[in-house]
Amino acid sequence: MRGWRTAVGVVLAGVMLFPVYWMVNVSLTRTGDLRADPPHWFPWNPTFEGYAAALGQQLPALATSLFIGLGTVALTLAVSLPAGFALARLRPRGGRAVDFLLLVAQMIPAVVMAMGFYAIYIRLGLLNTVPGLIVADSTLAVPFGVLLFRAFMAGIPGELMAAAQLDGASTWRTFRSIVLPLSRNSVITVSLFTFLWAWSDFIFASTLNRNSDVIPITLGIFRYIGNNTTQWNSIMATAVIASVPAAFLLVLAQRYIAAGVTAGAVKD
Amino acid sequence: MTSTRTAAALARPAHRAPRRPLQWTALAFLAPLLVYLLLFYAYPLYRNIELSLHDYTPRAFIQGDPEFTGLENYRAILTDGAFLRALGNTALFTLGSIAVQYALGLALAVFFHRRFRLSAVLRALFLVPWLLPLIVSASTWSWMLASDNGVVNAALRAFGIGQINWLTSPDTSLLAVTVANIWLGVPFNLVILYAGLQNIPAELYEAAGLDGANAWQRFLRITFPLLRPVSAITLLLGLIYTLKVVDIIWIMTRGGPADASTTLAIWSYREAFGTGQPDFSPAAAVGNLLILIAFAAGLVHVRLRKETP
Numbered sequence: 001m002r003g004w005r006t007a008v009g010v011v012l013a014g015v016m017l018f019p020v021y022w023m024v025n026v027s028l029t030r031t032g033d034l035r036a037d038p039p040h041w042f043p044w045n046p047t048f049e050g051y052a053a054a055l056g057q058q059l060p061a062l063a064t065s066l067f068i069g070l071g072t073v074a075l076t077l078a079v080s081l082p083a084g085f086a087l088a089r090l091r092p093r094g095g096r097a098v099d100f101l102l103l104v105a106q107m108i109p110a111v112v113m114a115m116g117f118y119a120i121y122i123r124l125g126l127l128n129t130v131p132g133l134i135v136a137d138s139t140l141a142v143p144f145g146v147l148l149f150r151a152f153m154a155g156i157p158g159e160l161m162a163a164a165q166l167d168g169a170s171t172w173r174t175f176r177s178i179v180l181p182l183s184r185n186s187v188i189t190v191s192l193f194t195f196l197w198a199w200s201d202f203i204f205a206s207t208l209n210r211n212s213d214v215i216p217i218t219l220g221i222f223r224y225i226g227n228n229t230t231q232w233n234s235i236m237a238t239a240v241i242a243s244v245p246a247a248f249l250l251v252l253a254q255r256y257i258a259a260g261v262t263a264g265a266v267k268d
Numbered sequence: 269m270t271s272t273r274t275a276a277a278l279a280r281p282a283h284r285a286p287r288r289p290l291q292w293t294a295l296a297f298l299a300p301l302l303v304y305l306l307l308f309y310a311y312p313l314y315r316n317i318e319l320s321l322h323d324y325t326p327r328a329f330i331q332g333d334p335e336f337t338g339l340e341n342y343r344a345i346l347t348d349g350a351f352l353r354a355l356g357n358t359a360l361f362t363l364g365s366i367a368v369q370y371a372l373g374l375a376l377a378v379f380f381h382r383r384f385r386l387s388a389v390l391r392a393l394f395l396v397p398w399l400l401p402l403i404v405s406a407s408t409w410s411w412m413l414a415s416d417n418g419v420v421n422a423a424l425r426a427f428g429i430g431q432i433n434w435l436t437s438p439d440t441s442l443l444a445v446t447v448a449n450i451w452l453g454v455p456f457n458l459v460i461l462y463a464g465l466q467n468i469p470a471e472l473y474e475a476a477g478l479d480g481a482n483a484w485q486r487f488l489r490i491t492f493p494l495l496r497p498v499s500a501i502t503l504l505l506g507l508i509y510t511l512k513v514v515d516i517i518w519i520m521t522r523g524g525p526a527d528a529s530t531t532l533a534i535w536s537y538r539e540a541f542g543t544g545q546p547d548f549s550p551a552a553a554v555g556n557l558l559i560l561i562a563f564a565a566g567l568v569h570v571r572l573r574k575e576t577p
Contacts, residue, residue: 019397019405022412038422078300083301105305105309107559109514109558111540111558112558116316118540202402239404242401246396
């Protein structure tokens with residue numbers, strides 16, 4: 001039997017993805033059938049009322065999340081690309097200390113960061129603002145970005161850079177015209193993760209933006225659950241819609257994801 | 269005056285010139301990161317330590333005139349009855365999560381290490397739980413584990429098991445959030461361990477096969493020992509990540525019922541943001557304890573890595 005591994009793999013993936021299936025199933029279930037016992041294993045009479053309600057109410061939140069995600073990606077790249085290049089290529093004094101700081105930075109719980117940001121934002125008037133959330137969300141990604149860019153850029157052949165320098169290119173020019181184009185894959189990886197983390201962030205949104213009219217989708221769903229314990233089809237429909245970017249990126253950039261995680265974490 | 273300056277200018281390049289210009293360039297490229305770390309990590313962290321050493325009432329928080337209390341917040345927390353409970357919950361949640369998700373991730377990595385039809389597609393599907401927003405996964409699990417009409421209880425009923433109040437009973441709420449967290453953590457473990465497996469030379473397995481080693485012996489003698497460094501970093505990252513978890517637990521149980529699923533991170537979050545009455549000082553103290561725990565784990569890891577060849 002050659003196919004047994006495939007068969008087992010399909011079963012395992014099915015078990016793993018059951019919650020995702022269930023989310024989609026509930027999102028299509030009619031309100032009257034939600035309390036059915038036993039539950040309906042398939043959406044026999046699918047309804048899109050959940051999706052209609054979700055789109056009707058959560059569209060602005062989705063737009064906000066998109067905007068926050070893109071802003072966070074821009075900020076993260078601006079900070080971590082040059083730093084990764086410096087650490088990989090320019091061998092600065094104290095480079096090891098920076099490595100250590102980045103490791104420690106990843107150990108700080110988001111709750112602690114949230115309290116610190118809250119205390120600062122309340123003074124600066126950044127509470128309940130989108131820029132404030134972009135800055136806070138970027139802290140989830142910057143250490144990861146620097147470490148990943150450093151690992152990637154260390155692998156670019158030194159001759160390419162040496163040749164550019166011989167032709168009289170400045171370090172900045174070498175960075176811009178040689179290193180950045182070659183780093184495209186790692187830029188995609190970091191942007192992908194940064195966007196997903198910002199899109200999924202709940203802690204910063206729930207602490208730094210909770211009294212705002214402009215809320216991201218995670219907070220939108222959370223409030224939805226709080227105000228609405230019966231319309232689980234609408235809640236799950238919103239959840240499905242909020243998952244679309246993840247699904248989309250997964251299909252589009254699958255190979256970058258695996259490469260990114262491993263480059264960032266396993267570097268012995 | 270001029271001569272000394274020239275002399276100094278001449279003397280310095282003699283032993284530093286080749287590195288000097290590059291050092292400034294390096295610093296220029298690092299500057300955004302250094303400023304960033306200072307403003308958005310060091311300063312919030314400093315504010316947090318400051319919060320924990322004062323008695324910040326909501327009024328003092330706005331007016332900025334809190335009373336300095338030294339380590340009083342820490343003393344209060346360590347002697348609070350809730351502390352041991354939260355510490356125990358944190359240990360159960362964290363160690364339970366990383367042990368199970370590591371074991372499952374490793375088993376799956378070994379399974380997918382052999383090429384077979386659809387293996388790449390199936391392996392990609394395993395990433396889905398990890399990429400979904402936590403609020404999505406957590407609310408889905410809440411609905412699945414609901415007491416009356418959750419699908420889990422419905423399935424258990426088919427086996428004659430009566431209703432379990434997963435999220436609302438103090439006996440099971442910690443287990444329920446741990447299961448959800450394990451589900452979220454398996455993909456990460458799978459990806460890293462799978463990459464680690466790919467770095468083990470195939471010849472080793474061939475040689476072992478020639479020597480008549482069976483699959484289990486090959487796993488025990490080759491895979492597991494050679495995977496040790498990768499396993500160590502996987503477990504460390506899992507530990508650091510799991511210690512910090514707030515969203516899943518908060519969304520599913522809010523740490524309840526009666527603190528049954530309150531971890532240190534949840535305790536901190538609740539004190540600061542979970543009630544209408546923010547109490548930042550004790551919350552900051554709990555948060556700082558969490559950092560110390562994560563840091564200690566990091567040091568142990570570095571230590572162990574130095575000792576293993």
